[in-house]
Amino acid sequence: MDWLERTAKLRQWTRSGTRAPHKPLLLLYALGRFQEDAEGGLRYSAVEQDLQQLLTEYGPPNKTTPAYPFHHLVSDGVWEVHTDHGPGSPGSGVRDLRETGATGRLAAGFRATLRREPQLLGQIARLLLDRHFPPSLHGELCEVLGLELEPAETEQLSAARRQRDRRMRELVLTAYEYRCAFCGYDGRIGTVPVGLEAAHVRWWAFGGPDEVENGLCLCSLHHKLFDKGVLGVGDDHRVLVSQRFVGHSPAARENVIALAGQPLVGPQPGARAVATAHRNWHARQVFHGEPRPARAA
Structure with missing residues (x-):
């Protein structure tokens, strides 16, 4: 079997x-x-x-x-x-x-x-x-x-499987000019960006395409929070922060809670923004609870 x-x-x-x-x-x-x-x-x-x-x-x-x-x-x-x-x-x-x-x-x-x-x-x-x-x-x-896995390759199934597009990361990071779309972080070592990742809005495992309009350039922290449903993207391309997120430290308030209602950083002119269908999928399937109201200016 x-x-x-x-x-x-x-x-x-x-x-x-x-x-x-x-x-x-x-x-x-x-x-x-x-x-x-x-x-x-x-x-x-x-x-x-x-x-x-x-x-x-x-x-x-x-x-x-x-x-x-x-x-x-x-x-x-x-x-x-x-x-x-x-x-x-x-x-x-x-x-x-x-x-x-x-x-x-x-x-x-x-x-x-x-x-x-x-x-x-x-x-x-x-x-x-x-x-x-x-x-x-x-x-x-x-x-x-508690799973202890060896860094071995997963055996391929006999049925054909989708292949990831290796260009996705470079295309997304370029579109957002190597800045986190949520906080603007743009760290580098020399000419090499560090701590920046291409996040799928609609997860690849659920049919999300390897395309710029399904991607966001995010720092490592905000990528993890985005995939955990703490952060999201609203219809007006502003950052959503879940009301379920709790953080009392200055770092939590500054790096997460203060993002509520802030406009996305990028993409640059001419690059495709996140597509409505992908934003809606993330809002329904990943984002937890209701978004926090934006802070008054």
Whole structure:
């Protein structure tokens, strides 16, 4: 059985680029726990809080529950659930999973293959990260999940996959004249820019094109906050700051909160600004909560 292929084809509710990373997050969490204890199970009542935190931090803005993937991942053949009464999930209800002692783990055949082929775990984890999250969050997710991955290349699937355009970074940074679109940072060492990155507005994993109108030149800090849904771009090309962001230090106020309502820095005349469709996708699928009002001048 090709577990890499099966993982790539997880059945998810999707429509018009809607993010539904519930199953990938649960599977990544299970892989991290498998590295710690290959025989241990994940009792729903014991891991519910961890899974809910993952969905809150890395899932879509709308409220959701980890009970849904805990039950439905079984249908993909990579996950199994047992209760105090025997094999089989009691359903996707939170109360049912708690009261029946529902415990999940990677499917038996999957676990056996991972023991025989240890490199497969890293390949599957990297595939899930690549398909469902932007690169700026990969390292953070691995740390949160306790995943220890070797810097090996992910095995390519037999099906054709989109290839990234390596020119994207240079095109975006040039369009924004090597300045962060949110704060104007333009640091260099000699002639080489440092701490500047090309951010996809609509994530590449969700059909975002490698084009200037889907990109922003951002410093490393604001790129991470943009991909976490703390920052966004409004219809008037001004910076949005989530009301959910809390920061009391002068640095947090100056570098994040004070950006609310500020116009973007760039792009230069003649370069395409962020397209409305991509801004709207980010606002619906990534940005968390309501934006803060702009500060009075």
